[in-house]
Amino acid sequence: MIIIMRSDAKKSEVEEVIKKVENLGYEIKLFKGVKKTVIHIIGVSDRSMIRKEIEQLSGVEKLVSILQPFKFVSREFKKDDTKINIDDVNLGGDEITVMAGPCAVETEETLLKIADIVKKAGAKILRGGAFKPRTSPYSFQGLGQKGLEFLAKAREKTGLKIVTEVVSVEDVPIVTQYADILQIGARNMQNYSLLKTVGRFNKPVLLKRGISATIEEFLMAAEYIVSEGNPNVILCERGIRTYERYTRYTLDISAVPVIKNLSHLPIIIDPSHAAGDWRFVSALAKAGIAAGSSGLIIEVHNEPEKALSDGKQSLNPSNFKKLMEDIKAIAKAIGRDI
């Protein structure tokens, strides 16, 4: 059950309400929005009693019952789509936002080249891993802070925003310092320490679905972030693990309409990791847009055959350019911009 405080509620009124709820034997989770403070009462059994006791307290606007296990991220809690603005980039509205770049940041020169290519083709955000989670301890683990610096330079030169992954709690401060969007990878979708930590910063978070996470678990992971106070979560469907072998993962395209139905958060598609093969990336990207996705995150490399990781699934510059044109046409056909 959720108590929404009036926008002009005083601090003392909020405290009064919390005290009352705790006296009734419940734990709470406090969420201070930009406009309003919200109090989530955990595990309410007797709803009518709570309603009776709380509704008439001063400063309370209303009480909302949310039946879904996820609360702050649910449509029941907030009807309108969440829009996330990073300067002039608007995610979650009519506009389609494309994030593109290499799997891993390799050298400054390569990164700047790729940044330039994706910028010209119409991408708004540059992707690139500085801290890489790898299945093998013996694989290239990323450039670390050096990589973050290269990303910052690319931003400076091109005006692109940057999104990059953070893989451990201790790296959150440094990554936050450089990135415009913090990425939480699929392997860490249920790394609750990490989720809570990024939930305490105000930086937008790109949360990737775990390779075998249900949509409910995916939204619960988002809830971990939002319930810590950071409402700026972008969800990303990147394929789930199935028995099929022609693709690396199976893109669950249905996740787009399902999540739009359950949650107000923006949802984008990662066709590169899903397909694992550049030949299928464009078809999946177009499908994502037609299905209603808010954007895409795509691996692009100036020379895919020389990439240090994931070259096989990276688009080369001309294929990326062609894809952007196709997407523009589809976006227009369904009444959206890019």
Added chain:
Amino acid sequence: MIIIMRSDAKKSEVEEVIKKVENLGYEIKLFKGVKKTVIHIIGVSDRSMIRKEIEQLSGVEKLVSILQPFKFVSREFKKDDTKINIDDVNLGGDEITVMAGPCAVETEETLLKIADIVKKAGAKILRGGAFKPRTSPYSFQGLGQKGLEFLAKAREKTGLKIVTEVVSVEDVPIVTQYADILQIGARNMQNYSLLKTVGRFNKPVLLKRGISATIEEFLMAAEYIVSEGNPNVILCERGIRTYERYTRYTLDISAVPVIKNLSHLPIIIDPSHAAGDWRFVSALAKAGIAAGSSGLIIEVHNEPEKALSDGKQSLNPSNFKKLMEDIKAIAKAIGRDI
């Protein structure tokens, strides 16, 4: 290994080649196309010997080595897309073909109503089950021949072609008599007796992917039909079984580009059985078209809430009309007709 005979090869030349191959100890599979006869030599170990022995025989155009386990359905065997024409309906080319109608044929009146609705919205083919495979022996099993007759009446009145499922070998002759396209359902994708039987008729076959079939097994099932002499196979992706529960199955949208890469056969999408929920059908249908599908098969009912089966996943008339308009816009954006 495949021997392609010249288009003017005489019957005696074909026989001579077969005799030669059999004398070399191999079994063959004969495929008489409209223009050319093709001989598949099964399990060749010594390719160069075969080449030497056969290439110079009279009537032989060329020998082709096909590495894929599926032969006649592979792109290696035939580069150009297969187009299937049923009078004025053209499947597999630039045109997008929509099949629509109820899950099961219920009454003549209802069927005619629905046929009229889908026709007006732009569908070219009417779907409807007369023989229904059901998980429970106690569920409604379809109207049988009566259902076929109703379908024929609907065709007469509207000009729509009809597609309907055949569930057992003994029903193939009767269903063939009424239907324009024979559907093989997901449960029967590896019912080899049934595949071989429909392979001996010349009627187009809509083959649905098994709920856990790999794409390779799916194409091997098509190979069973084509290797019996019927090249008119339409593949249909209808969702695979995964752990996710918000949808009945997980539409494997990647199957569209993957199959177009591996095979010359047309591939369409069934968003209704994949989603299992009408609210998600339109998004999946649009995704299918954007991904390059040749068409769609969609459940539509005039009163979904009263349908005898699958009402939950059926579009009502106005949602179907809206979807057709959206698809037209997307089709146009990607340079295709509908």
Added chain:
Amino acid sequence: MIIIMRSDAKKSEVEEVIKKVENLGYEIKLFKGVKKTVIHIIGVSDRSMIRKEIEQLSGVEKLVSILQPFKFVSREFKKDDTKINIDDVNLGGDEITVMAGPCAVETEETLLKIADIVKKAGAKILRGGAFKPRTSPYSFQGLGQKGLEFLAKAREKTGLKIVTEVVSVEDVPIVTQYADILQIGARNMQNYSLLKTVGRFNKPVLLKRGISATIEEFLMAAEYIVSEGNPNVILCERGIRTYERYTRYTLDISAVPVIKNLSHLPIIIDPSHAAGDWRFVSALAKAGIAAGSSGLIIEVHNEPEKALSDGKQSLNPSNFKKLMEDIKAIAKAIGRDI
């Protein structure tokens, strides 16, 4: 809802009850057991009305409400384990029954050799495919009737019972003539024509779980057979399809206790098809017995490396002998015989 007639109910009393039920607007499914006749009323909405109308009719012993979607195969319908006796072989009781033999029947000589080996090691039933369902139309499809004759000879020589697969409706009569147990393979688990056909014979049926069938669907498939009048169904867990690649399928060992909880039918394990690798077969077989399985079906070949199919997963004679000894020890430890 199920009406159980008294064991001394007259034919006219049964007919009277059926007439009454049909007059109330319901369809029925009649099941004539050895001792009692049972009438399944399909899709009852008003249970108390039915009870009132039927309970007092002459010949009626009692009415049973079964909540599971499967009826005759459920524990609710029949509390005691079903025991299937084929002469001196008893399946479903305390005894553990081992079926063993080659994947496919190859030659008479090989079959007799293998039969002899498995007999000596303690198997009671000889397995071997005469009609083989194969993913590729170009793979060895089995010897057909010739294979059945070889099996019959092996039975004659060794006293082993035989189990062999039937893959199409038209082959049921001939296979029934030779086999002691008819096997329905995983691909045909939802081939309803085939299920109904074997349901009309009295021969025991070994029903394999489909590679992606839920346990509920598996039991519904058994219900198709039993509701046609054949109560002698043996269920077989043979691995389900997952993402894991070190084994061909993932043996769902939990299916043993789950099915024993839901149904009175015997359940056995096929470790050979699950593992797809002889090195893991013995561990799975032992696990199956410890989990409470009624038996095993195992691929054994005198020279696995020369087998025409599935050699990789076949045990050689000495490994099979060792396995039988291990199983005997485990069986004894859990209070069972072999």
Added chain:
Amino acid sequence: MIIIMRSDAKKSEVEEVIKKVENLGYEIKLFKGVKKTVIHIIGVSDRSMIRKEIEQLSGVEKLVSILQPFKFVSREFKKDDTKINIDDVNLGGDEITVMAGPCAVETEETLLKIADIVKKAGAKILRGGAFKPRTSPYSFQGLGQKGLEFLAKAREKTGLKIVTEVVSVEDVPIVTQYADILQIGARNMQNYSLLKTVGRFNKPVLLKRGISATIEEFLMAAEYIVSEGNPNVILCERGIRTYERYTRYTLDISAVPVIKNLSHLPIIIDPSHAAGDWRFVSALAKAGIAAGSSGLIIEVHNEPEKALSDGKQSLNPSNFKKLMEDIKAIAKAIGRDI
């Protein structure tokens, strides 16, 4: 490629070898075993050159090529089973070790009661979560350090060793202080920061398989720990996610023989989380032992119906006692102790 140094190799010799390898352009991973130091050369392309250059250096015993992507945990690296001794408890040898206890530590009183019960029944290790990873941020998250203290008291009173989960890097020191075995849960199997951190302590680690991890990924996760210097890893199969719904996860019993084939590390089974239902736990536990598992980890509660979490899957005292007796009988039958 792995360089194994002689047991009497001097520090300077080790340094000399490392310098040589690095001069050849390779990175290394150093592993200091109790008896020998091992140097892993990462990503060798020219094996014969390395062999020539390194083999004759002083202090080098031999070079080993390991083809598996996992190195230190592979059978190729170490033939003999790894045995992990915690005082008188021996894991990985002939003995079967049972870990049992509540899902979460709740109160001191309850914990002591349960500890007493499992000790008497024959368990050697007490399980119980103090830090609980939960899908929902609103679920009970465990008692934290308080829980660790209760566990320590239970150890003091009963002599049982204790295993408890660590969910974040910052908790590793405190948990290490109390626990005899650190558990890494399924959700954190690819939390590489956490894996590396526990790899730097010498405490045995119980590593659970991710719900959708392949066996290869599972062993790679173990490699992360071992390559940091901690060889004491116990693997735990706890069920993988599939489409089946009668059980919470599908116990991949095949993982036992497969992992024993690939790795020298001990592997145990968690039947409680796999089944998610106490009625099926005993059958799975027995199957695990028969398949060759080194042990079991089982949820036991004195009053399962009152447990704060996972009560549904917890055995009550009498069922646990019965299970231990059954396991003893099976263990004896397969020549093992408990």
